[in-house]
Amino acid sequence: MFKWIKENIIMVLVVVLLLVFAGFGIFSKYKESTHKSSRTEQVPEKTKNKDSASAKEETADEKNYRTAKLKLEHPYTESGEEQKQQVLKAFDEAINDIKKAGHLSKVKGTVENHLSMSQAGMVSTFAMALLVNEYDYQSSKLEVMPSENEDVVQFLIVLTKPGEDNCYFVGNFNTTVNQIQLKAYVGGNIGGTFG
Amino acid sequence: MKKAVYLKILLPLVSLVFIISIGVSILAGVLGAVSGSQSNCTTEVATSTSTDSSVSSGDGSIDSFVKEHKEAYILSWKAGGFLPSASITQTMIENGFNFSNPNGTSFWQAHNMGGVKTSNKSNFPVTLATYGDDSVDLSGSKPGASVGDGTGGAYTWFKSYDAGIVGKAEFMAHQTLYAKAINNTDGKSVLEAIADGGWATDGTYKTKLINMYNTLGKKYEWLDKEAISAHGEKPYKETAASPGDSDSDSSDTSTNSKNKDCSDSSSGSATDGTGTVPADASAWGYKPDDLPDSLKQYIIDPSKNGLTYKGPAGWVEHSGQCVDLTVSLGNQLWGGSGTVYGNGDRQASSWASTRFGNSTKTNPKRGAIFSTNAAANHTGIVCHVFEDGSILIVEQNTPLSGINKYGVIDTWNYRVVRPATQKSDGFHYAYPDGKEPNIK
Numbered sequence: 001m002f003k004w005i006k007e008n009i010i011m012v013l014v015v016v017l018l019l020v021f022a023g024f025g026i027f028s029k030y031k032e033s034t035h036k037s038s039r040t041e042q043v044p045e046k047t048k049n050k051d052s053a054s055a056k057e058e059t060a061d062e063k064n065y066r067t068a069k070l071k072l073e074h075p076y077t078e079s080g081e082e083q084k085q086q087v088l089k090a091f092d093e094a095i096n097d098i099k100k101a102g103h104l105s106k107v108k109g110t111v112e113n114h115l116s117m118s119q120a121g122m123v124s125t126f127a128m129a130l131l132v133n134e135y136d137y138q139s140s141k142l143e144v145m146p147s148e149n150e151d152v153v154q155f156l157i158v159l160t161k162p163g164e165d166n167c168y169f170v171g172n173f174n175t176t177v178n179q180i181q182l183k184a185y186v187g188g189n190i191g192g193t194f195g
Numbered sequence: 196m197k198k199a200v201y202l203k204i205l206l207p208l209v210s211l212v213f214i215i216s217i218g219v220s221i222l223a224g225v226l227g228a229v230s231g232s233q234s235n236c237t238t239e240v241a242t243s244t245s246t247d248s249s250v251s252s253g254d255g256s257i258d259s260f261v262k263e264h265k266e267a268y269i270l271s272w273k274a275g276g277f278l279p280s281a282s283i284t285q286t287m288i289e290n291g292f293n294f295s296n297p298n299g300t301s302f303w304q305a306h307n308m309g310g311v312k313t314s315n316k317s318n319f320p321v322t323l324a325t326y327g328d329d330s331v332d333l334s335g336s337k338p339g340a341s342v343g344d345g346t347g348g349a350y351t352w353f354k355s356y357d358a359g360i361v362g363k364a365e366f367m368a369h370q371t372l373y374a375k376a377i378n379n380t381d382g383k384s385v386l387e388a389i390a391d392g393g394w395a396t397d398g399t400y401k402t403k404l405i406n407m408y409n410t411l412g413k414k415y416e417w418l419d420k421e422a423i424s425a426h427g428e429k430p431y432k433e434t435a436a437s438p439g440d441s442d443s444d445s446s447d448t449s450t451n452s453k454n455k456d457c458s459d460s461s462s463g464s465a466t467d468g469t470g471t472v473p474a475d476a477s478a479w480g481y482k483p484d485d486l487p488d489s490l491k492q493y494i495i496d497p498s499k500n501g502l503t504y505k506g507p508a509g510w511v512e513h514s515g516q517c518v519d520l521t522v523s524l525g526n527q528l529w530g531g532s533g534t535v536y537g538n539g540d541r542q543a544s545s546w547a548s549t550r551f552g553n554s555t556k557t558n559p560k561r562g563a564i565f566s567t568n569a570a571a572n573h574t575g576i577v578c579h580v581f582e583d584g585s586i587l588i589v590e591q592n593t594p595l596s597g598i599n600k601y602g603v604i605d606t607w608n609y610r611v612v613r614p615a616t617q618k619s620d621g622f623h624y625a626y627p628d629g630k631e632p633n634i635k
Binding site for chain 2: 154
């Protein structure tokens with residue numbers, strides 16, 4: 001045996017080194033997970049969330065934002081400033097019109113409120129978020145991206161409400177006729193039932 | 196010598212490879228187990244998403260539509276002398292080129308480019324010759340042919356957008372009221388003639404048309420030039436005496452006297468466990484008028500089952516509460532009369548014990564009474580169960596129906612409820628064993 005080891009000393013050294021590295025790796029991982037779980041047991045609920053964040057886990061809101069953004073054709077390309085201002089203005093006017101209507105049954109997509117290209121159900125859902133669920137539109141968080149069609153840009157808007165998840169609406173905006181086409185929403189506590 | 200080579204080189208080498216692979220396997224296994232246990236600890240995030248599909252910019256592009264149907268616009272100039280740029284402008288004002296609105300608009304379902312009511316098939320010679328005898332329907336019974344503005348009549352249904360574009364030009368040319376709009380090469384003048392001829396009752400119609408021409412129509416003056424180049428400046432030649440302005444020919448037209456009955460056509464007949472939630476069903480819920488065509492095959496239509504939208508016929512309580520829809524429609528589907536006592540969260544258990552003689556169930560079924568848990572405290576009727584376990588429900592007392600937020604009693608709305616929401620809201624169901632609902 002000793003003779004065989006002596007004759008194959010290089011191979012033996014390589015094997016020993018490999019086993020040492022593997023053992024070290026396993027030990028480190030084991031130590032880390034043990035340390036983590038013991039910390040989790042001692043800390044309150046809120047600190048748990050902090051630990052998750054520090055481990056770069058995606059929050060529900062981040063996931064919703066990513067889900068919404070990835071529905072668009074060019075999610076990581078910004079459109080021109082002029083187009084962004086067009087969308088911004090249209091949303092301001094659309095939301096003012098919805099708030100002016102005051103009640104869901106009176107809200108309708110028209111050329112004047114820039115919602116004529118939106119499905120009636122999506123107009124109702126958007127109005128519901130603002131009027132019934134009392135979400136606020138955050139114009140400063142508007143994102144506008146180019147699309148596969150020359151006369152269309154795509155947008156992502158953020159609605160917020162204290163104590164609730166953000167709600168993200170995405171869709172098309174026709175730059176020729178300044179019309180919003182709401183296509184989908186992600187996240188938020190939208191809708192409701194009342195017994 | 197061979198043995199020496201075997202012992203000193205080959206054997207150690209094979210052993211080394213073997214030991215390394217064992218080591219790596221062990222390491223991977225252990226690390227996999229560790230990371231696997233970590234992911235088990237990750238918080239499961241339930242994302243509220245209205246639809247899984249991506250957003251296509253083609254749905255919002257007028258430009259791609261015009262280019263796709265360019266030949267039809269050029270033919271429309273020949274067929275009816277209706278200038279393409281004016282035609283495009285008027286479609287925008289009439290129905291917003293709404294490619295995503297399936298709520299019964301004439302554009303989406305009837306390929307009607309805006310306001311073409313039923314008249315006479317002899318008004319559409321080029322359309323019929325080019326796109327076939329079945330390209331025009333004047334019965335008023337086809338999808339999107341119902342006129343909801345109270346002006347009477349019905350919309351003409353066209354088989355395709357191409358037929359709708361050419362058909363609109365022919366319709367326009369056959370109306371004596373709009374003579375100044377025909378064979379007119381000035382877009383604004385065309386639109387003024389249409390407004391002056393009384394196309395719409397809206398007092399601001401002419402202003403809207405002109406403003407939209409400046410915004411949209413001017414962009415397609417190149418198409419006008421191509422059309423004029425192809426067919427000349429006065430392409431439309433009036434043939435025999437025109438049959439008149441929208442006068443219905445009884446052989447071709449049946450007047451739709453129930454244009455706005457809020458009926459959702461009829462209840463669907465899809466079998467439970469079939470179909471996927473349609474991609475365009477992206478809203479939170481739908482009033483009957485807003486229901487996408489894609490969902491209609493799955494509904495139970497209360498208006499076909501004894502209940503009148505906005506009442507009072509068929510309703511038990513007239514309370515505008517969720518329970519009223521359940522008991523009123525439930526009576527029609529399963530037999531019985533009067534109310535079933537219990538708040539929304541108790542309806543399923545009350546129906547199970549007092550009407551069906553059994554217990555609540557965890558599996559949904561078409562026609563089932565559903566209740567949520569006490570926290571959500573809601574009830575309604577299951578219309579359909581999709582492949583993925585999502586359900587389409589009909590309900591009352593949400594932001595889209597009922598008394599609390601919508602403010603109108605004896606109303607209903609439809610909604611798709613995903614499995615995650617069914618679970619979180621504690622949906623449970625009541626239906627009899629060995630009996631099917633009587634759905635019309």
